Amino acid sequence: MAANPAQTPPPPPRKVWVAGPWSQWSQYVSPGEQAPVLTRREKANFWLHQEFRPLAALPALISGFYGVGTNADPKYGTNAEAFGKRLGAAAIREASMRFFVASAMPLVTGEDPRYYRAATGSIWHRGLHAAGATFVTHTDEGRRTVNTSDLLGHALACALLPAYYPARSANGRVVAESWVTSIGGDMLNNLFMEFWPSVRHRMHVRHERKEMEREQK
Numbered sequence: 324m325a326a327n328p329a330q331t332p333p334p335p336p337r338k339v340w341v342a343g344p345w346s347q348w349s350q351y352v353s354p355g356e357q358a359p360v361l362t363r364r365e366k367a368n369f370w371l372h373q374e375f376r377p378l379a380a381l382p383a384l385i386s387g388f389y390g391v392g393t394n395a396d397p398k399y400g401t402n403a404e405a406f407g408k409r410l411g412a413a414a415i416r417e418a419s420m421r422f423f424v425a426s427a428m429p430l431v432t433g434e435d436p437r438y439y440r441a442a443t444g445s446i447w448h449r450g451l452h453a454a455g456a457t458f459v460t461h462t463d464e465g466r467r468t469v470n471t472s473d474l475l476g477h478a479l480a481c482a483l484l485p486a487y488y489p490a491r492s493a494n495g496r497v498v499a500e501s502w503v504t505s506i507g508g509d510m511l512n513n514l515f516m517e518f519w520p521s522v523r524h525r526m527h528v529r530h531e532r533k534e535m536e537r538e539q540k
Contacts, residue, residue, distance in 0.1 A: 348372040351438040351516040360463045361435065369436055370426040374418060382508065383413035396500070397484075397492040412487060419483055420505060424476035434472045435461045438516050453513035457506060477505040 347365055350373065352358040361369065373379065387410040391401050397412050399405040425436040439461060441452040460470040481502040485493035 349437065350376075351440055351520070353440045353520060354442050358437065361429075361437075363430060366430050366436065367426055369429070370418075370421040370424075373421045373425055379417075380414070383410055383417050386410075386413040386416075396497045397488040399489060415487060416480065416484065416501070420477055420480040423479045424473055424509075428472035428476040428479075432471050433463050434468065434470070435463055436472060438513055440517050440520070442517075442521065449517050450514060453517040454510045456513050457509045473509060474506070477509070478502055481505065 347359065347361060348369070387406055389395060390397070390399070390409040391406045394401050397409065399408040399412075428434070429436045438453075438456055441449045456470070457473055458470050459467055460473065462468050481498045484498055484501060488497065
């Protein structure tokens with residue numbers, strides 16, 4: 324005897340991934356998100372939230388290993404002790420860059436330290452948008468302007484290098500090269516923020532599709 328459809332229990336609700344609530348401490352803003360203007364207090368603390376995010380130590384680790392492998396500046400050597408010194412110097416350098424770029428300079432210039440994603444268009448278009456954001460940003464009022472906070476903030480952080488680098492590396496050449504490298508690193512970070520949310524979304528969509536197929540079997 325067929326079961327009464329009215330008595331058939333409904334299927335369990337399918338789990339659907341939903342992005343978490345947007346936070347003012349997010350490093351990027353996607354199209355359609357309502358991103359309130361950061362207060363002066365939030366700007367002052369913005370670099371600290373960058374400093375303690377999960378991948379914050381990665382640039383310093385990469386720099387430490389690369390320096391030991393190539394004996395690049397700062398000239399501490401290539402042994403285990405040198406790696407520790409390189410790691411410490413890189414951590415100070417990265418922290419000072421975050422402080423100047425994400426907090427100190429935006430407080431002075433009135434610029435928004437967050438990255439605004441394109442999120443749509445070709446890979447080429449989005450890549451150019453991400454790279455260009457190193458040089459052009461938004462003010463607190465939403466106007467586009469030269470990214471003084473980024474360009475000058477990195478320069479100020481690099482100008483401090485001679486204060487804690489060994490004498491062999493405390494010179495103008497190292498400061499200039501570090502500034503160029505930091506600008507390149509900023510472009511890579513923008514590229515990550517541009518494309519990673521899209522990759523993560525596709526991963527969740529694929530997972531949801533597999534869940535639906537499994538339920539239909």
